Amino acid sequence: MARIPPIRMGLSRRDFLKICTIATATMGLPVEMVDKVAAAVKSSERPPVIWLHFMECTGCTESLLRSSHPPLARLILELISLEYHETLMAGAGEQAEEALKEALKKYKGRYICVVEGAVSTKDGGIYCQIGGRPAIEILRTVGEKAGAVIAIGTCASFGGIQAAAPNPTGAVKVSQVLSRPVINIPGCPPNPYNFLSTVLYTLTFGHPPELDDLSRPKFAYGRRIHDQCPRRPHFDEGRFVESFGDPAHQQGYCLYKVGCKGPVTYSNCPVQRFCDVGAWPIGSGHPCIGCTEPSFWDRMSPFYEHLPKIYIPAGGGIRVEAEKAGRVAVGAAAAVVAAHATIGAAKKVLKSISGKEKDQEE
Amino acid sequence: MRKIRLETVSRIEGALSLEIKVDSRDNLAGISWKTDLFRAFESLGVGRPLEEMPFLTARICGICAEAHHLASLQAAEEGLGISPPEGIRKIREAFGLISWLRDHLTVLLLFSGPDLESFPSPDSLSWLEKTGLWDLFLENRKHLRRMLEIVGGRGHLALGGIPGGWGKKISSEERKELGERNERVLLLARKTWELYWEKTVSQPFLWPVQSPLVALSPEGSEVLVLPPGKNKPLRFPLSRFYETLVESEEGSFLKRINLPPFGAYLVGPLARFYLFPSPDFPLSREAHQALKNIGEPDLSRASLFRAYEVLWAAERLKHLLPELPINHSLSFAPLKPVRKQGLGAFEAPRGLLLHHYTFDLDAVIKTVKIITPTAQNLGVISDCVPRFWPYWPLTEEKNLLFEIQRFIRTFDPCVPCMVHLLRNRSPRDSSPEKEGQRKIF
Structure with a gap:
């Protein structure tokens, strides 16, 4: 033929x-x-x-x-x-x-x-x-x-x-x-x-x-989604979505706390968008599930829990908290991200304190 | 005794092979189905969070991803005791209709289209170019992908499904865009219907249906069963229908579903046509009337019913779009199951699709069972082959294989959906494990 x-x-x-x-x-x-x-x-x-x-x-x-x-x-x-x-x-x-x-x-x-x-x-x-x-x-x-x-x-x-x-x-x-x-x-x-x-x-x-x-x-x-993400400024400033549908979600804040795996996922999705000019998960308000990374169904699950808490299904309905696997797989990046997120949150607290002080001075 | 092997059937989704045994008088002595691809999805779901199932099961099949996404979502919601608000239901319906359009148009214009020609059939792309629909088809792939993207959050393998809600908002501009794009889809739907009508209606009846027709009721709570020769369908509550079904193995890795006491039954466009009420929309009402006039259900015209559904779905969508909520508020229901199982049902493009999960009170999956349209239709396919055998050209093997493939394609089988879901093992697999044999998972 x-x-x-x-x-x-x-x-x-x-x-x-x-x-x-x-x-x-x-x-x-x-x-x-x-x-x-x-x-x-x-x-x-x-x-x-x-x-x-x-x-x-x-x-x-x-x-x-x-x-x-x-x-x-x-x-x-x-x-x-x-x-x-x-x-x-x-x-x-x-x-x-x-x-x-x-x-x-x-x-x-x-x-x-x-x-x-x-x-x-x-x-x-x-x-x-x-x-x-x-x-x-x-x-x-x-x-x-x-x-x-x-x-x-x-x-x-x-x-x-x-x-x-x-x-x-x-x-x-x-x-x-x-x-x-x-x-x-x-x-x-x-x-x-x-x-x-x-x-x-x-x-x-x-x-x-x-x-x-x-x-x-x-x-x-070559680059992490996190580093190219349009929501990155929210991350840096400690503005996080705490649960789907909350005011922060409506405002388009960072999805890290609701499970976004952008910090450990390497892809040009934020720049290229999905399938040329279209939407992409984070742009639609959904956390990245890390689909360009090896073993993402195991390493990135649960999709709606933030890093580095990673569970691996062990069959028979049992789920094992794989701290070790998490550390080896994504732990290093996650630790940096978690530290960064803490700094962002701290900055937010400091800002709010300084704002209050300013108000008091006025 | 001679054996005729067909490895593999082309222009269907997935890999399906068959072996036909023919005796010295050209009588059919046996037929065995074989699929060469088994991914064990029912095993892969175990131990995972319930809320991930809509994403995981969407990967069963890239063609039917939206159908699995919606059925899975419904199963999860039943277990969680959640009922989504009316606006969310409408968004999901729109999402399902767009997937119908995309799926049916793909099947009609890429898979089954060349079967409208005589043997040997041309390849799909050449045939499509010859019909003059190539440009419009490609243009509509673009429209439908964009429409899925607007509603589902991504053009393929959507991200909209959140238990109790829908994760992708639709703005007023996007809703307007959906309407504009749907007009172009409607144009292709009309042309496709006209093409299939012209090529199919004058052909003789070849393969009359002698099996019950089955479809989910339009409101989704019951299953309608129309036995052969009857005018009024029997109505079963969804859960009772599911519990009545009997699974067995057919060939290698294939799941066959029977409905006692009827046995094999047919789901899909042809079944829906005879079980659903006449539509209220102008073009599809006219098409519906024309189809009513051509006579009894016949499998050789199954594609014509699919073409009718394209027309209906585009018109239904047109009427639904103005009702879609704009920038609906997002919500994420707490993942606390109120019961330990959930059953979801959706009329997928190929027919009734059922997802059933059991889980613990932490919403961790314990068992997964998925009944796909092709698994339900397999019994009819198997039962029909001996019936139609005497009418197929036996002298030339190539012609025979062409006819058999054409027959199989009328069911629009989706093999990956069917085989990836087989229960883990059957008793005959208990022999010691050795190379080349299935083992216990």
């Missing part, structure tokens, strides 16, 4: 440049680079992409296709040559498997392998199979021969929800299966601009962007 054919995108030049500009800014590059990025998109051969779905909810593909203004999904579909994508392709069974084999042979060493979802390792990987083959086997075959491997979403990057305790299927992240570098674009769901910018960066410069210790592009995951 032939690959999914290119579609007439009808993307206007204005939209095209707009996307390139946002992507360039996302990469942290100066505006002068926009032309270079745009030229790379136009001149280069469309990179072949094999898109694998493993243990996931298709939320990453959905998020990508649900991108709004500008029409990002169009550019992504225009930019890449999608050779294999289970959800979107017409063929099934042997036909689909033939398409995969053909693409592997034709583009050996040149294609980008995008993986959505975690990989089951328990019992020989039988909890995730495609066409009768365990995902772990497919990933080894496709991943090792790829020019680059991108793990899109938190499931592929870090194991995600199925790897949460008690991890009944032995789900692991993509990089745990492959003996080669993997670029992680975490998020539940991930921001499509971070995916697009990573591909564009690689096309423009011929090599992947600089990565952090968790293999995430630094341009997108």
Whole structure:
């Protein structure tokens, strides 16, 4: 079966440049680079992409296709040559498997392998199979021969929800299966601009962007949400939401005390917003749940309790207070944040005292 | 005896395979379903705070995330003894309707659309471009995502659900924007309905329904059951209906639900059409009348009922939007359960969805059970295959597989929802653990 054919995108030049500009800014590059990025998109051969779905909810593909203004999904579909994508392709069974084999042979060493979802390792990987083959086997075959491997979403990057305790299927992240570098674009769901910018960066410069210790592009995951948060001044001044719906919540104060994990979460959500120009959790009055971080379902839960009080479900209805895990995982950052919050609160008290003194003087 | 394997069925959500056994006279000797993806969501929920369930269960499926979010929220609220105010109910209804629109349009225009053509069907994107709806479809993806974002706080995997309330306020400008965007959605809804009507209505009846039709009553407190050949539905209180259901395993990792004494039953757009009252809105009323005139329930036209629901949802939303509260006050109910279990129900795009949790008095989850629309429809799919087998082309395997896939897709199955929820094990799995076999979780 032939690959999914290119579609007439009808993307206007204005939209095209707009996307390139946002992507360039996302990469942290100066505006002068926009032309270079745009030229790379136009001149280069469309990179072949094999898109694998493993243990996931298709939320990453959905998020990508649900991108709004500008029409990002169009550019992504225009930019890449999608050779294999289970959800979107017409063929099934042997036909689909033939398409995969053909693409592997034709583009050996040149294609980008995008993986959505975690990989089951328990019992020989039988909890995730495609066409009768365990995902772990497919990933080894496709991943090792790829020019680059991108793990899109938190499931592929870090194991995600199925790897949460008690991890009944032995789900692991993509990089745990492959003996080669993997670029992680975490998020539940991930921001499509971070995916697009990573591909564009690689096309423009011929090599992947600089990565952090968790293999995430630094341009997108190099700074804590807390450090870029528009509510940060409230934190610094000790103005906290104490409970949902209180006057402080209505005023848009800091959500740290109602569980915000922004202080230990690295992502460009506050700047990029979610899915281009849209809203994002903190902007909507909801605490960050730390979805770009490893094991966030365990480490960041309970979502509505503030750091560093972290509980890990131990199965059978038991919850264990994991002070040690908390300290190791997020404890250092949390301690700094807690100290900072105390200083902010102290400043507030001092201000109020000095205000009272001033009133008395007057 | 020969075996025909289909690995995997394309253009459905999730991975589903099947093996068909055929004897020397081309009679169907057996069919076994297999899914290759099992995530054990019912295990993953145990030990977690009740209030996190709406977020956790939304990850069961990226396509049905909103439905799980709402059903889970309702289950939590029942346990906490909370009833959200009228304004919040309306916001949630709007949220559910937008998710219906987004989901149905995706299914109609990406998944089942190519099935309107003869074999071999084109791929989804080429077909969509050929219909002339590609630009409008993409434009509407944008509108619907933005609408979900306005109402849910995020375009995907929403953050609105707070027990007793809704975490995302809607400003008057946003409400106006919702109305404007919904007009564009309504345009696509009309075009989609017209396309499906034109392509489907002249086709012969192929797959008549012989199973009871089941749907949640519009007010949400009862379940309506319409046995075959009857005009008046039976009414069950929601909790009694849930307690009556019987779970069993079908194939590998698949959950099948039966309703004694009827056995298999059908949920989804077709069932809702025959159980819900006629709409009051102009376009959907006209479509409703047209559908009434075409005859008895037939699965080969299931997509037409889905297209009708798109029209209805867009019109219902249009009438609902002016009633949405502006900048409602936020509140977060205390998480003190008044009972140790909660049952939530929602008419998801694919049909009735049930979430049932038990928890302790600290609101920590002890058990999770989720009954999805596809799990309920699986029995009908399985029972229908032998019935329709003699009418399918047996000489050419490719044609046969095409027909079977087309048949499966009429149910719009969502496999991840169904399989991730299987109870942990069955008695036959008690053999010693070894490589390649399931173990006890």
